[in-house]
Amino acid sequence: MTTSSKVVLTEGFTVCGKWNKRSYRIGRLLGEGANGKVFLVHSGKRAYALKFGFDALDIQMEVNVLRELDKKMQRPFLHDADDVELNGNVYPFYVMTYIRGDIPRHYIGRNGSDWFYLIGLNLLHKLGDLHRQGYVFGDLKSENVLVSGYGEVELVDYGGVTGKGRSVKQFTELYDRGFWNAGERVADDGYDLFGFAVFCLQMGGMEKKLKELAGGLPQNRSPGDLAKLVDECPKCRPVSDVLKGAIAGRWTSSSDAAASWKLLMEKHGAAWRPRPEKAGLWIRTAFIASIGLFLSALYAFLLNG
Numbered sequence: 001m002t003t004s005s006k007v008v009l010t011e012g013f014t015v016c017g018k019w020n021k022r023s024y025r026i027g028r029l030l031g032e033g034a035n036g037k038v039f040l041v042h043s044g045k046r047a048y049a050l051k052f053g054f055d056a057l058d059i060q061m062e063v064n065v066l067r068e069l070d071k072k073m074q075r076p077f078l079h080d081a082d083d084v085e086l087n088g089n090v091y092p093f094y095v096m097t098y099i100r101g102d103i104p105r106h107y108i109g110r111n112g113s114d115w116f117y118l119i120g121l122n123l124l125h126k127l128g129d130l131h132r133q134g135y136v137f138g139d140l141k142s143e144n145v146l147v148s149g150y151g152e153v154e155l156v157d158y159g160g161v162t163g164k165g166r167s168v169k170q171f172t173e174l175y176d177r178g179f180w181n182a183g184e185r186v187a188d189d190g191y192d193l194f195g196f197a198v199f200c201l202q203m204g205g206m207e208k209k210l211k212e213l214a215g216g217l218p219q220n221r222s223p224g225d226l227a228k229l230v231d232e233c234p235k236c237r238p239v240s241d242v243l244k245g246a247i248a249g250r251w252t253s254s255s256d257a258a259a260s261w262k263l264l265m266e267k268h269g270a271a272w273r274p275r276p277e278k279a280g281l282w283i284r285t286a287f288i289a290s291i292g293l294f295l296s297a298l299y300a301f302l303l304n305g
């Protein structure tokens with residue numbers, strides 16, 4: 001089997017599975033990472049996400065995780081796993097549920113920073129769903145979180161999912177508690193919650209400072225510095241109990257962390273409710289203005305006519 005890093009797939013090309021004989025028409029590139037390229041594809045009228053991996057073993061491991069999740073979780077994960085022959089070489093790929101949405105930075109950029117709290121809560125719930133089934137997400141980072149609709153959250157890239165108690169095999173340094181000298185790289189709720197706290201700091205606008213700290217000497221990186229960043233981050237301050245607890249490894253259960261986050265949201269009441277989308281507000285204002293203009297034109301016409 002050949003790895004697929006050099007395969008060029010263009011929009012409109014049809015991939016036909018060697019064994020299962022299902023066909024997928026390639027659409028736009030959804031994303032690309034260290035392990036592969038993910039394309040939006042169509043099969044009949046349905047849209048899916050198709051991943052070409054760079055390494056057959058990695059792809060197989062990801063397929064195994066998705067099969068496990070299919071058995072345990074409510075939504076479908078894996079649709080198909082197959083090989084395709086291209087130019088005489090055989091490449092593995094798999095097809096999964098397509099997740100619509102924007103990365104949090106874009107979603108918040110469009111809809112406003114008040115969504116921070118609801119996105120945080122929904123992400124804690126998503127992590128909790130996995131934790132209750134005995135898994136840890138592992139490679140939590142903003143690129144793997146997609147937000148849509150009313151702050152609904154979905155995770156993508158299940159390549160880092162690890163059974164509780166095992167070593168985390170796929171992670172991104174900035175979000176990794178081992179990197180920050182804050183604990184072991186072992187799968188437990190606290191591992192994901194640490195990544196969640198870094199994610200929130202990023203979402204709260206502290207990305208530059210985070211990167212500065214991460215660029216320091218390894219022995220100087222400490223969870224204490226991250227806790228100080230929470231105090232410096234206005235968006236994070238109201239939920240600092242949850243975030244500092246996650247950084248210090250005090251939460252042993254993501255459900256408890258989510259319940260505490262929700263209480264803090266409720267305590268702060270209406271101010272926490274996200275404002276309507278700017279676009280929606282703009283359209284409503286324009287609509288009311290156009291009715292006003294129409295009525296004045298009609299009035300002027302009747303008056304003169």
Ligand SMILES: Nc1ncnc2c1ncn2[C@@H]1O[C@H](COP(=O)(O)OP(=O)(O)OP(=O)(O)O)[C@@H](O)[C@H]1O
Pocket residue numbers: 030031032033034035036037038049051096097098099100139143144156157158159
């Ligand atoms: N099911 C999906 N639906 C929609 N978009 C997806 C889906 N799966 C992946 N993507 C997009 O493709 C990107 C890359 O996919 P993925 O993270 O699986 O690749 P990777 O090689 O494992 O990446 P990394 O090196 O970051 O771990 C994601 O960040 C996301 O934007």
